Amino acid sequence: MLNYKLLRGVSVNVLAIVLVNGAALAQQNLPTIDIGARTPRSSQRSVPSTTGAPSLSPSSQDGPPVEQTTAGPVRGYQALTTRATRFQTPIQELPMSVQVIPRKLIDDQQAISQAEVFRNVSGLQPVSPLFPGGIGPTLRGMRAERYIDGLPNYYDLGVRDLLVNVERIEVIKGPASILFQGGQSPVGGVVNIVSRLPTPDRFAEAGVRGGGYSYVSPYIDVNQPLTEDKSVLFRLTAQYETTRSNIDVVHRRSYTINPTIKIAPTDATSLIVQGIITRRDQPDYAGLPAVGTIDRTFYAVRPTAFLSTPGLPSTGTSSSGVTLRFDHKFDETFSTFTSARFSSSGIYEPSQIPFGNTPTFYADPTLPLLGGPGIIGGPSQFYMANTILKQQMKEVSVTSNVMAKFDAGPTRNKLLLGGDFNRVWELAYIAGANATAPDPSIQAILNAAGYGAFAPFYPILIDFRAPVFPPYLYPLPGQDGYAIFSRVNNAYQNAGVTLQLQSTILDRLHILAAGRVAFIDIYSEERAVFPPTSFNSSQTAFLPRVGALLDVTDWLSVYGSYAQGLRPVTFFNGAGGAAPKPEGSEQWEAGVKLNGPMGLSGTLDYFDLKRTGVPVTPAGSLTQRQSGEWRSTGFEADLIWQPTAELSVLASYAHIDARVSRDENPRLVNATLNLAPHDSGRLWGHYAFDGALFEGALKGWSVGAGLYAASGTVVEIGQPQPWALVGRPWSTSGYITFDATLAYKHENFTFAINAKNLGGQQYFVQYPYLSGRVAPGEGRTVFVSLSARM
Template sequence: MKPKQLSKIFLLASSVSFWGVMSATAQEIPKQEVQSKSVASGLRNSKSIREIRQISEIEHPQTSAQMLVQSPAPSSDIVQITGVKATSTEKGVEVILQTSIGAQLQITNRSTGNNFIADIPNSQLRLPNGDAFTFRSEKPLAEITEITVINLDANTIRVTVTGEAGLPTVELFDDDTGLVFGVVSAATAMQPPEKPTTQTKPEEPTAQQEPTAQQDEPIELVVTGEQDGYRVPDTSSATRTDTPLRDIPQSIQVIPQQVIKDQQATRLTDVLKNAPGVVVGSRSPRDPLNIIKIRGFDAFSDTLLNGIQDSSISSVGFGSNIERVEVLKGPASVLFGQGGLGGKVNLVTKQPLRDPFYSVETSVGSYNSYSGAIDLSGPLNDSKTVFYRLNASAGTNESFIDFYDQQQYLIAPTLSWQISDRTKLTLEASYSLVEGPYDFGIPAQGSVLPNPNGKIPRNRFLSEPNLNDTSNGALRIGYNFEHRFSENWQARSVFQTYSFRLRRNIVAPFGLQDDLRTIDRGVEDFDYDENAYNLDNYVVAKLTTGSIKHELVAGFNLNQTDTNSKALFNRTTPLDVFNPVYGTATQATVPDFDIKNTIQQLGFYLQDQITVAENLKVLLGGRFDIANQEFQDLLNQTTDFEQAEAFSPRVGIVYQPIKPISLYASYSRSFSQGQYTLGAAPPEPERGTQYEIGVKADLTDRLAATLAFYDLTRTNLPTSDPNDPRLTILVGEQRSRGIEFDISGEILPGWNIIAGYAYTDAVITEDNDLPVGNQLNNVPRHALNLWTTYEIQSGSLKGLGFGLGAFYYGDRQADLDNTVELPSYVRADAAIYYKLDNYRAAINIKNLFDTDYFVSAQNVNRIIPGDPLTIQGTISWQF
């Protein structure tokens, strides 16, 4: 199948998807009638529509689940609860589950002992942007220990009210504000609570409150704006279904918004240091090009944006519009096609909110670092069916490296249209730009190795102040169309395109000369353009075969990437690294290469999540891909075309001996044709195989941990032909085995933690150029990350918080020849912040003890030093 043929298929599929969107928009299903305001408005002033009596007053039928109310049957859709309010009143406390169709919900009583427990089937806690959350209120009344509202599973909400000495008294109401649980104080008569009289901002991202019966003024708490602290209970990127992490046979690490905010992480590599098994690869973390390794293997192009392949996001695009970062460990070819074996990084953007939300933030830090950001969201019409979000930011920073000055810009508008209760269309765009010099580091001899001339200063700049300019820019546009035919059938169409442009005019250092003080250099004028188009259409269906439940995902994916890269290059004047004299370099004039690549992929995939029993789940998946690459050398007038077909299976099983514990095992394969290289494609794609076993534990409803053991093998890697060194053969092999542990969530009220440990044994197992047994470069055997915060929960210092972190990386090899070893290091970070109403002020200190360390190496001539002690102050305001 030639590129032109696949291009026709791509255009046809795009047209089908577009007209599918328009036809579904034109044929809307009328909204169901809900209770009128005239009835609802008098609800709490007359009598409760539904009342949850004390357990002793309820007649228990001979069924496993007792229905406490007789209400209209729920709609075919799962009811979305978009926020939870807890309000103290004169009568006690009322908890409001915000939904306009509260009358459709049914309540199942599962109370026991001192715990009033109400399960609400066919419902889920979902923020307006689609994220799950939980709610907890501690000691709202003298006789009430705690109130919690959680997602019990993918289809059920559980409300729990824990009494101090006995079963609490609870009443139930519904009106146009939502479903209301009235928790009545023992000192008052049982009657409907009054409506709240005061209210905080609707997007206040708080999950706890401390009202008491003795408070002078009633207060209201609204949970609508962010995820639940440091723990994210579920994700859709790993399976394309809304599945709890505990039910997925795969190690998945989620770094939520709260962690990003607490650490003031401004680079993708800063965020990923919280994920065990993920390390900085062969580039400087100060550059926009985020080269990372997952489980020992390169994952530069293995980046997703909202679950769609987008390799440019690893170069430019991380910023104030990112809500959270997900790391999917292991191969993911079943859903995403070509990719590396170690894993993928998925960046999830902030989505529009139905209620007004505005945020302004500004930061000032060491080395003339200044930045500002705005985050605006809300409805565009009275019915709140069209809503927007706009994120924009700008920043500038210097560095401890001489002549380093970088600027970053981002604007990201998003528009959502809730066409009906069943149909939603989201349009999203962004433009990112990063300008500044390229960081080459310093040679090994004079940094990690001795040099008879002395030690090379860590801040030494080996390029040219006036000839080291890079510009990375990316424009992204896409749509996400979702339609639910019924509770059991839904369809989704996603299209995303981006245009990435890199311009680089630099002087690059090479190796030291024999005197070990003069370094050779070359000058390069490099242009790179990448345009990609990605279309993904799939359906999700819930079926049953007897007592076995199935959740099927079936779809096709079509993408095309066009790249054009060309460069001028020639040698220029060398530089004395101990006594540099700048200004002698000349411009590049000699054509070096001019290459055009066209990469296309068509894939069909099918996945089945099987619930054999409540404690036994099986995941089966497979994907068939047709991938080709046309390589054109425009300087030498040559063309090469390669096409490959690949089948990628995935098998996993989860067994839960008790509900909080999940034991899992999985097998999966990956393939990669080498699509993001500048050279010709190899005749056969690289293949990868993974075996993984592990255990996931919900230690509490707010704290979870994962322990994983894995074995990865990459095959079909190019190496020299022993019979003709000018040729390559695909017999190279690399293996990575390891152990990973991570824990995240809330240990005690106000005390959060995200931590992990990784043991990675990544080695060469077969090669004709490199010694077998050599360690893969930039991969430490041992790595440890720990970050914890505590926020005072009451008293005059309420809102004051502290953060402390430690990050350890063991010895690493600077190159595959294993000739230079980077020493191990420990880096400590700290933070102090204070929140008052809608204001937040923070001071973050990175590398608290000013440790000298080397974070990575591109090769033995480019060892990258880490940042010294830096201080950053941030002030933000939400209104």
């Protein structure tokens, strides 16, 4: 993966050479969570509350019963609350699109990775598990960011896909939300991973999954109260994964270890300390160029080919950190919580990569004067470079909030005053050199003319029709084509103060109003040039978020909202060393929320999302200006149907039109962005033979089946001419895959088998390497898992 943001810091005249399963865990005997939901109407049946506080009351109790979890109450696949506003708030009362993937859905689908789980949410496109890190998923056609327990996770290095420590996944759509503005402040939204926490029950669970591509992944989950009164609780989760791939020679090894301790001397006070240690090793996979895969005019490359030397050393990426959360409730009105994290992460990435999506094929005006050829390369030949990326980061994140809940006349109110601070220190180094020796025929011509020193500019090109790759050599001074492309010492600071009010008026109108004073400070020093260059960019801005939701009936609500965001520009090549200004974002959203009879719930919405101040490079210029703009509009649907306790159905769909709306290069204006397909959707159904009707042989069995479908995705924004067909940029083809599961649970043992891509569909997906590549989708795979709990 060469980090695409680091690459943007390289002078723009340098062409981008740089280049488990397991049963649902301990959710019984948890305290009922006071969320301040609206009072039940006569047509509703409320969930009993042991706290004396207002009870959560879904409009219908058809379907599964409500269960309490450490992250909030859930009803089968329907999470009833979220902390998207820092308060535990019913999702049905929020004037914004928030989708939650509870643990039950993850287990029923027998998911292998977080990337696989993300596809359940409309408009959310994951980063391929083949990619080592440095970027986040995309949401609503723009980049999003993966948070962990409400705190940013800059560059997302280490292990991001293992599921053993995931309680739920909350997807907050739109410009980073007011309370999630740390880190990179993504435009598309926040994907917040909520970790598993200790519970009062003592248990130990162990399991293993094995299957296609030599996949083996054991895990453990141990929960132990440490005191008799259960005021001190401990939980440890850990998972190891080793797997090959549908890509030649790619072998990935990952592990994560997550100890957590919770100290709660009283019901009003608690301290949670979470640790995490992760590491991932895999040879760097650079994807496949569009020419040879999407465009096979001149040649075709094998979809599973690894277009580098088979002996490429593995890329290692790791992350470790400690998170603390302190909660205290002063009385029935006032409470506070503070979360803080210190983490360290890094990546060591040796790569051997082909340039771009197009072959090295050009006219040379000089060689004919010396008796040499006028055309260099060919329609299937590529320049190859050996590169190295070394990156180390340290990150501190803190958020502290004071909250009040009170009634005033016909209104129920929640007021929050919060502050947050996020700072990242980054050291990074990128260097490269030619992977091949000079072309001997051209070198002979240059030597004869007395220009032999220029021979390294004409290295041997690799013909992808029958490629033979040289061994990888660590780039060092003295090698042909050696250059240090970037050596940066950067510091990013993102902080703010937020005031937020949530009000419910007459039990039907729900208002959300928030304002944030945001502070962004970026210091960047580039030492790869002499003398070193640097810039410092600071800005303060006010960011609003407002919305209203009206309960039209007990089961139907309509809402609208508006939000703004501010995003730091961390790598910029401005004229005269000019410092960048933060990018802006804004979103309008309107939708409908359902919570009706027969277990039907969900959200349908329309959005208009804009990103402004995007750095662009004017034609003929070597520097950047912030005059670009991207815009994404679309429609989304996320629905759940649970008519009985045994049957659960999920359906999601997104139509996204994301384009470059303004650029100084006319060819790019109105170009489709390469971050999401126009249309995509997921359908999944699961049936458990657990009711009173199934006391015989079927008792304990469950079955599930589903599909995922997507239209084509543009490979590269504004791809090079003349390779681009007029009006038809490179795009992958649409595809549909089917999956199914069969599981059996008996007392403390669970056995499951699941198959993915049952039809063996062959397809390509967009792969975010450099300016965009493609990668083949995984073929038909079957997995078997076994777990036991004591």
